[in-house]
Amino acid sequence: MQNYYRVLGVGLAATAQEIEKAYLRQRARLKRLAAADRAMKARLADVETGYDILGNARRRVAYDLLLAQEPPLPASDSRRADERMAGWAVWARRFNAAVLGCCLLLGLDWALPLRHYRQETVRSRFPVSVSASLSSPQLAYRVHTEHTTFRLPSAIGYRVREDQRIDVWQTPLLGVVSKVSAPDSPDGPAPFQPYGGTLYGTFFLLPLLLAAVAGTGVWPGHLAETYVNTAAVGGLLAILTLVVLLWF
Incomplete structure (x- = not known):
């Protein structure tokens, strides 16, 4: 069963005001990302469902009874998964920063005489x-x-x-x-x-899209999954950009 306390980022003894504040904070952050990221859209749906349950006193009591009957998950497993994702996010941000630097180099190369x-x-x-x-x-x-x-x-x-x-x-x-x-x-x-000059001509949107994805992947405040996802998409776009530069 989904642990909506963990989804909202509050404790089991959180007050109604704390739950509402956590919901508004999560909703404001995820709503910006949900339009472009399916994972964030699913996360936003979980947040909305969690608030519908925990924000209602009667539903929360019934949910707490069901949650108490669930066998506890090993804390070490969830912690290890979070730590692993956080480690990937660090390398993903570094990769995105390197890709963004390459995009800036392309832009400077195009702008100079x-x-x-x-x-x-x-x-x-x-x-x-x-x-x-x-x-x-x-x-x-x-x-x-x-x-x-x-x-x-x-x-x-x-x-x-x-x-x-x-x-x-x-x-x-x-x-x-x-x-x-x-x-x-x-x-x-x-x-x-x-051939080759088409990167600054016919395919000029490709490095712009790559810069937008990499810029999102280095901007602070995103979830770890966002940094990893942008690094994956940025890597594919970087390969395509390199192919256009060398092949076409």
């Missing part, structure tokens, strides 16, 4: 695979210049040739090539986007 390399000579250009599917193989071109390296989609690969002079714009911190201009190409000098 691009490094512009003018009249770079294309030293090499060779095809590489960018698809793991044998049924739908896709190719790109890895291009090397004096100062940069980037991959070009095969659909626009004709715009860059070996020994050609091109302009390249690169982010100052991570060296992500965000756009290229080939004045001698058949399509003219209009800049175009290679």
Whole structure:
């Protein structure tokens, strides 16, 4: 049977005023999180049920009689589970802080002025695979210049040739090539986007979402489960962000 005293965070001898204060405090904290976290929504439902029972004098007496008949749970087991979750939460917050730092680095890399390399000579250009599917193989071109390296989609690969002079714009911190201009190409000098630069273009919402999740995971005052859950989601989003940065 659910121990609603433990859910509300009060003792068995708590007064009606203490129970109400604990309920309002738990409800205010969980209501903010319930919209985005199913676990918090379930916890909020337990809090509401617990107050419906313990906040009513007659229901509380009947509940106390039923609770007294329950065999006591080993205190060591519940304490050990709480300690284990608290330990995970510490590492989860550290992980979220590291992910948030990486997001801030990406934001700074995007905000700073691009490094512009003018009249770079294309030293090499060779095809590489960018698809793991044998049924739908896709190719790109890895291009090397004096100062940069980037991959070009095969659909626009004709715009860059070996020994050609091109302009390249690169982010100052991570060296992500965000756009290229080939004045001698058949399509003219209009800049175009290679692979890699899409993280600051087409997929720009991905690092923003990652920063929001990581920021939630380092903000104080949350439950241990929230820190662990945000670390798990943040890890998946971080892997996806890295794939977009390196693969696309």
